[in-house]
Amino acid sequence: DTGVSQDPRHKITKRGQNVTFRCDPISEHNRLYWYRQTLGQGPEFLTYFQNEAQLEKSRLLSDRFSAERPKGSFSTLEIQRTEQGDSAMYLCASSLGVGPNTEAFFGQGTRLTVV
Amino acid sequence: KQEVTQIPAALSVPEGENLVLNCSFTDSAIYNLQWFRQDPGKGLTSLLLIQSSQREQTSGRLNASLDKSSGRSTLYIAASQPGDSATYLCAVRSYSGAGSYQLTFGKGTKLSVIP
Numbered sequence: 001d002t003g004v005s006q007d008p009r010h011k012i013t014k015r016g017q018n019v020t021f022r023c024d025p026i027s028e029h030n031r032l033y034w035y036r037q038t039l040g041q042g043p044e045f046l047t048y049f050q051n052e053a054q055l056e057k058s059r060l061l062s063d064r065f066s067a068e069r070p071k072g073s074f075s076t077l078e079i080q081r082t083e084q085g086d087s088a089m090y091l092c093a094s095s096l097g098v099g100p101n102t103e104a105f106f107g108q109g110t111r112l113t114v115v
Numbered sequence: 116k117q118e119v120t121q122i123p124a125a126l127s128v129p130e131g132e133n134l135v136l137n138c139s140f141t142d143s144a145i146y147n148l149q150w151f152r153q154d155p156g157k158g159l160t161s162l163l164l165i166q167s168s169q170r171e172q173t174s175g176r177l178n179a180s181l182d183k184s185s186g187r188s189t190l191y192i193a194a195s196q197p198g199d200s201a202t203y204l205c206a207v208r209s210y211s212g213a214g215s216y217q218l219t220f221g222k223g224t225k226l227s228v229i230p
Contacts, residue, residue: 043206
């Protein structure tokens, strides 16, 4: 198992364009999380899936953001009509379990720059 | 709302020194606490996970303690090495509503170990 994988590692886009990121969790991990991290800050929770169901969305997740996890495997995060304020590191994490006492494993992140 | 604070924000030490990083959280009703390491421009690497019922965890030169009632955790690094230079993030898992348990992160402590 190679851990949580994210693609692409870096993305530069023009303001107003749509972007999509992919996350492949650790095999058989039922939970998948998306976080956003801006410079000098800790990661902030965006959304969470248990299997294919999206169970929680943060207020940070505006209507320009959408996330999917078809078939409960990989997940995609799409940002429509990107703004400069969307520039950040987008981190994906996965964990195994059904209760709160789980350990989260993070990927290497996708660095988005909106110009 | 859970808030996590890490002190100091930055720390510079000569190689070989032992050091302590501090983490405090406002709501003691946590399920676990994780310490992560983040290298510049990279994702998060999980270092230690402490369940709420535990007092400490050790891995190699790292030792993390948890005082849940006072809302504090420390990460002790023994015999620091230049390769330990990174940002160290503390995160607590607590109930966030609707049957969900999310991680709340501090802003991190940036550690520089000088050869």
